[in-house]
Amino acid sequence: MVPGLAALIDGAGVVQIFWRIILPMTRPALAALGALAFTWTFNDLLWSITVLRTGTVMPVTPALLGLQGQYVSDWNVIAAGSVIAAVPTVAVFLRFQKHFISGLAIGAIK
Secondary structure (H helix, E strand, O other), X not given: OOOOHXXXXXXXXXXXXXXXXXXXXXXXXXXXXHHHHHHHHHOOOHHHHHHOOOHXXXXXXXXXXXXXXXXXXXXXXXXXXXXXXXXXXXXXHHHHHHHHHHHHHHHHOO
């Protein structure tokens, strides 16, 4: 079956079929992709170490790496920084959680 064929027969245009049929069906996949893309970009360690050399503009993950010394490390400070660095990623997941659950429910019902 072609999605939107009934809507096309009823007189809906291509844009209306996209906004009312196709986009709601792909919303869970787009939410998952958006959350994963944000997480990958936010936690990108290698690129920021390669490009940025000054500590004043360093993102969170390379700054946490800089806290670890060669011989001595303050693990309590590194652990606290890791928890703080995880907050935006958890917030994005909680924001898109409704879409994840709806995607699971759509695939489970026949």
